[in-house]
Amino acid sequence: MIAWLTRLARQVAPVLLALALTQTAPAAAQPLKVTDLAGRTVTLPGPAKRIVLAQGRQLNGLGLIHPDPVSLLAGWGSDHKRQNPDAYARYAAKFPAIDAIPTVGDGATPDGFSFEKAVSLTPDLVILSQSLAGTRYGPGDLVQRFEAAGIPVAVVDFYLQPLRDTAPSLRILGTLIGREAQAEAYIRFYEERRGLIANRVRGAERRSVFMHAHAGGFDCCQSPGKGTFNDFITLAGGHNIAIDMIPGATGQISLEQLLASDPAVYVATGGLHLASRGGLVLGLGISPEDAARSFATQVARPGISALAAVRNGRAYGLWHLFNDTPLHIVAIEALAKWIHPERFADLDPQATLNEISARFSAIPLEGALWVDGTSKRGP
Template sequence: MNAPALRTALRLVALLAFALLALVRPAVAEPVTAVDLLGRTVSLPAPAKRIVLAQGRQLNALGLIHRDPLSIIAGWSGDFRRQMPDAYARYRETFPAIDDIPLTGDGTTADAFSFEKAVSLAPDLVVLSQSLAGTRRGPGDLVQRFEAAGVPVVVIDFYFEPLRDTVPSLRILGTLIGRQEQAEAFITLYEQRRRRIAERLAGAPRPSVFFHAHAGGFDCCSSPGKGIFDSLITLAGGRNIAADLIPGPSGVISLEQLLAIDPDVYIGSGGVHLAKRGGLVLGLGIGPTQAAASLAAVLGQPGFEVLSAVRKGRSFGLWQLFNDTPLHLVALEVMATWLHPERMAGIDPQATLREIEARFSAIPLDGTLWIEGPAAAAP
């Protein structure tokens, strides 16, 4: 081989070696930046791998955009295990190490959250909800305390204004943990299904709805005021009767008020937390027989049997824990189908739930999550 040919061959060998080296060289993590719900710019040198969930139930959202969400949780509050034992059990079946995650508080208030414990876990991101971030300023404010400690903190929320905050919160979370593609895929499904509901129900009359929160487990009658479930009822084509009676996001109306208004539709919400109280039992792992018996017991309580909604077969049960999670998309379809069956013909909320389970959820979503009450009594 002459000298020019040898030089050419050596160049080709060098180029090939360089290309192979580029293929095996580990990818360099790129910085990520998002603007949270408080309008704060949050920048990380790389997607977060050790996060603290100041409210454990934020796992509901994380588990829709990350197939192994426990792998990036350095610590969390204990509210998820206490408030959602059915979902916790499903996570434990798939991720047994869930019991070993360090606790940072109970997840209910800022005062019950251990700032010191969270910092000691050396997180690269702390995730706060609106209720824990609050609006205070000064030395007690959690956002400012984490900022002063040099710990990145972000505020997202799926509870107070779910229809406003769900999409940006998913996008923020997806960006900061390096799951933008997964987050955008869920957002696409979410927005398409919301738009379909709105288009189907445009101009539809709005039946009056009583939403009975934690039905049967407590004295009558807890109900959402403005915000939270009220916004979901409105998008589903109903009119929440408690919105004019309860000034805040939730409160209580009396049985006498309920009977006087006599709404067109009754929707009770429940969960496994009501099993020992004789309330409405719905949730992951709950069978239809248990759910039906619990709804019948609630509707059989004094006063409820005279409601027009019960007598006319327009009483229903819905999983309480559709709130504070992007899964409220399924609840929207369910309620819209109950309130406007003709306009929602062909829409199958169960198919939506199965699609979310197959494409996104880290855990199985089996169980009775909604139920229809008895049919109208014979005249």
């Protein structure tokens, strides 16, 4: 009997071992597959770890879904440091490695981007904005050339049509870097806030709004036309008066045209890029007191001070760089509160920004990103 049991054990043991190995062995890694904003299928063998971010400012999107987005970069556009020095300083303080990341040109314009430098960094993924993706570059556009070099490319965008493209762009990035859950969490938060605004402005009067872009830094008056800020104003329940005068995405109207239009609400935009020009200064790290002084200077300028919106306390300041980041939901909340204070008395954009900073952002989001004006008068 003992001999029989011994033989049986020898026969069964290999089978049991094989079953155990089958149950404990990790499943083969599945490739990651998404459809990008250009309608292309992008496939990676696993989460990207060496990304070339052609437009550096898109770090602001990555930083909402990854705790250390800098660790993913093999190279990036230098436009982030130039255009968003306040955010750059905060990334550098928390992630010192950012200063050693190679740049691939400016990234803000097609001529500023270096295809050759990007390829030399051997990335496992290149991320292009919509505006760069269609750029003709030698014998083909950038997408075609990267594909010909065997480098995967994904097209995302937070600028041209942000209300349409923000959620899918975050979802694309989340999948390609293995952060789907974090991306979906931000998307849910974003869409809940957006839905609240859309519901409350339904049926409201479309009050006229003028957005003075880069206020004080250039001749009066640059303003957004179709796209980014116009979409924000529309969602917030306003009518962008520049859309009737500017055929493209941005343009300039005269002070005389502005005074003749006499909008109900005046919104100046600014940032650190205007500090050397004497323009409106807002941004991360800017104190409320400094922002208020800068804003007061702008609305006291000849012509601007004559606007009824300024006289009636319906003039406000907004960080210009809300125009290319998923943080723009905060800007829309501020605009809604300014355009329809009677419908949004309980809305607190600062609380929304604080929650994003605590729950999502890789860097602290502290500083004066808007100025509420000097009056609390009603519509």
